[in-house]
Amino acid sequence: MFAKGQTVAQLMEQLAPKHYAVEGDRIGLQLGTLSKPITKVLVALDVTDAVVDEAIEAGANLIIAHHAIIFRPLAKIDTSTPAGRLYEKLIKHDIAVYIAHTNLDVTDGGINDWMADMLGIAAEGRTSLEEVHTDKLYKLVVFVPETHGELVQQALWNAGAGAIGNYDSCSFVIEGTGTFRPGANTDPFIGKQGKLEQVKEVRIETVVPHSIHRAAVQAMLKAHPYEEVAYDLYPIDLKGRSFGLGRVGKLEQPTTMGELVERVKAAFEVPYVRVVGDLNAPVKKLAVLGGSGAKYVRAASFAGADVLVTGDIDYHTAHDALADGMMIIDPGHNVEKIMKQRVADWLAARLAERKSTTEVVASSLSTEPFQFV
Template sequence: MLAHGQTVVQLMERLAPKHYAVEGDKIGLQLGTLQKEIRKVLVALDVTEEVVDEAIFVGANLIVAHHAIIYRPIAKLDTSTPAGRLYEKLIKNDIAVYISHTNLDVAEDGMNDWMADLIGIDTEGRLPLDEVHTDKLYKLVVFVPKDYRDRVLEAVWQAGAGGIGNYSHCSFNLEGTGTFRPLEGADPFIGSTGKLEQVEEVRIETIVPYSVHRAVIQAMLKAHPYEEVAYDLYPLELKGRSFGLGRVGKLSAPTTLGELADKVKKAFDVPFVRVVGDLQRSVSKAAVLGGSGAKYFRQAQFYGADVLVTGDIDYHTAHDALAAGIALIDPGHNAEKIMKAKVADWLARGLAERKSSTEVVASAVDTEPFRFV
């Protein structure tokens, strides 16, 4: 069974929720339609004409990419221009394009966590470099027949509810008596039409982050035996988890700047890296930010990082960082190509769990625009 386009996007947005994106970022469906069955998904860093040709060749009718193909309003669609030719080829071949950019950067176990893992930043104590989103918290209150309490609790916990700080599976349970009278047309789980019923119930209270509240509600409704479920969702003043661009933390083991630069080069499979700083200096705490992150070197230094790994470092920023005493390693913007295999694997596993025959492949096209001579 082929997956519907919306199913693929729902999986993608479980990994990288759209509300994580930086304001104004061009994400989501950019061309085509998702109202169709998806034969094959091609995951790419950039959508170039070569990538579109690859999609046609492998039979993909959806491209999930990191970098947008439409950055600003289009005044006209001239198919004699490179951009117009690209859009024309996509439309003629019924290939939709969906973008996951800064929301994938910000997401937990997304782009910046993958990069941090590759260069050896410990997960314990790892923090965002620049906070852009704080999850709102809600309290879910639901009334459940006593014998179904554990079933409903397990369902909402599995969907992401119940976390408070470093604790999981948090809830409050209060026993009481529920009353109801099924009316004409009802199909009650307990009781009969027209008769007032009294049932031993449990009032369950638990914390739900906004980012997963829909999934938690769906899981709760599915696990609950009642035809009509009595529940409330209250907004709280408490702050939830913070998410942001980049990552900063201690390296698994101290090293030299030169050794770390070599590790970065190999980890991101790039021909060379540019380095700012003394190659023999010791580094024990590092920051990383995918894409163009040169302007974040002061935040990295504020968090105590010895080095920032990021792309597109300009000459004057390099001088400023050198004077400030923080090292820089630049593997280039194309280092983000690691997302191709990671996203393809995520989508493939999610579709397999749904017993879908839709295939997912990572693009083999090298979209690095620079050639090194």
């Protein structure tokens, strides 16, 4: 059975939650409808005329891309313009376009983590360059019969509740007595209609991040034996986990600038890079940021990085970096192409778990606008 478009979008939002996006970023459905079965998904970096032709030839009716096709509100769609013709072709062939941009950069296991992994930044101690989102925390309190306390606790932990810093499975349990009287039209797990009951119960308290609070509550309700569950969920004034753009951390193996340049070229399959700095200089700590990273050079320096690997560095930023003793490797904006196969593989695996027959393929086209001559 083919997955509905809404299902595909929901799965993508598991990988790259919308609330991780930078404010004002154009993400989500940009053209077409998700209220239809999706036969095939094409994952691309950019939605160009050639990519749309590729989708048509492949029989794809949904394109998931990293870069938006609509950046600002449209006053009109003029089909005599390149953009208008692109929209017209997509609509005529009933191809929807869904965008995952900065939310895919920020998320765990997204573009910036993939770049960091490929260049050998150690996972331990790895942090972001600029905070974008901090998960709000809630306290979840639920009352459970003693016989089911551990079952409900485990369900909450499996859903991601109970994490405090580097500790997991955190909770507090108090024993007590619960009272209730089942009314008419009830089917009580314990007790009888019209009779006051006193039951040995436990009060379980745990911390739940906003990003998973709905899933945690659903897991708790599913594991709980009562048909009417007594629980509270309220915000607490504690800072949760932060998510951000870029990554910075120590290299698993220190290297030199020259060796790192060759590593970057091989990892991202680029023939040339632009380099700011001494090729013989040692490199112990590295920062990466997919896309345009000129405005993050100072953040990388402040984080103690020896080198920043990012795209679209301008002349004056390069001079400022040299003056500050900061080295840069610019392999271009197009290195974000690494998202194509990785997103396609992740989404295909999630759809397979649902027994869906929707296919997912990565675009085979290069959308690099520059030639190297």
